Amino acid sequence: MKLPDFEAWAIFAxxxxxxxFSGAAAVLGVSKATVSKAVARLEARLGTTLFHRTSRRLTLTASGQELADRARRILAEGEAAEEAARDAASAPSGLVRVAAPMTFGILLVAPLLAEFMAAHPGVRxxxxxxxxxxxxxDEGFDISLRIAELPDSSLRARRLGPVTGxxxxxxxxxxxxxxxxxxxxxANHACFAYTNTAMPDVWRFRRAGGEEAAVRIEGPxxxxxxxxMLPALRAGLGLAYLPWAMVSRDLENGTLETVLDDWSRGSAALHLLTPPGTVRPARVELLIxxxxxxxxxxxxEGSAQPA
Structure with missing residues (x-):
C-alpha cells in the first residue's frame, strides 16, 4: 500500500x-520551488489540476475547490496531533478561541473563563x-456556545441542558x-421582537397536554x-420574551412580572459546538x-436558563 503524500496535502492547504505559492513558502519556511514541486506531485498523483495559474492570478479549479476542505482538515489534524503530544508532556498553553451569545457570555461564560485561566495560567x-x-x-473558533434547536450539521455538538425564558x-x-x-x-399587545431568529415576528407556544399556539406579534x-429591551420594558412600553438570567433581578424586585407561565416556547437547549475532527490540543480539550x-x-440547577 502506498502511503498518502501528507506533506503535499499540507502544502496544498x-x-x-x-x-x-510564494505566500505559502514564506509561511512554511520553505522555498517556492519546494511548494511548486509538492503541488505538482499531488496533481500527478491525483490525476487532476488543482490550480489555474496565470502571471497575475492563482485560482482553484473545480477539483481544487472540492479538495481544499479535505486538505485543510489534514493539515489541522496533523497540527493538532503534534500540539496534543507536546501538551501531554507539559502544562497546557496557547490560545483558545471561544464564541458565545452576548448576555449569556457576560453573565455566565466570562466568570467561568476567569476561573479556568487562574487554574491554567499558560492558556490564553x-x-x-x-x-x-x-x-x-470559517472564523477559526475552537469552541462555540449556542442556544438553539440545532439543525443537522457537520459540527460536533454536546447538548448541555434545556433552556427556558x-x-x-x-x-x-x-x-x-x-x-x-x-x-x-x-396579538393585541405591544411585543418586542428579538431579531436573531428565523421568524422574529412569530411566537410559537406549547403547553402540557399538547396544545400549541402561534401568534404574529407587533410592537414598537x-x-x-x-x-x-430592558429599559423599554421597565418603562412600561411593551412585553418581551427574555432569559431568566437577564430578568431575574427585575423579577425579584418587582420591576418586571411574568405572564403565560404555563406555556413554553419550544425546546431550545444550550449546546457546545466544536469544528469537525477528532484530534484537538490538550488546552482545548481541558476547556471543553x-x-x-x-x-x-x-x-x-436552573441558574443559567438562557433563551
Missing part, C-alpha cells in the same frame, strides 16, 4: 490559505461575544393594557440583543470538559 482565551450566527469553521412586562404595562391569558391575546421595538461540567450543572 497552505497555498489555498495564502492564495499564492480569545472570547468573542455576539448574538449573531457564528460560522466557527419568560414573557415579561412591567406592572404599569399590565395595569394599562391587561394581562394576556392565552398566547392568542398577544426590534433588537438583536435582549439587554437592549470544564465548560461542559460547569454549564451542565448551571442548566440542571
Amino acid at each position: 497552505a497555498v489555498v490559505e495564502q492564495r499564492s 482565551i480569545d472570547l468573542s461575544l455576539s448574538d449573531a450566527f457564528v460560522d466557527i469553521v 419568560h414573557i415579561v412586562g412591567s406592572p404599569a404595562y399590565f395595569a394599562a393594557r391587561g394581562r394576556p391569558r392565552h398566547p392568542a391575546d398577544l 421595538l426590534r433588537a438583536d440583543n435582549g439587554d437592549a 470538559d470544564f465548560l461542559t461540567e460547569r454549564l451542565r450543572r448551571s442548566c440542571n
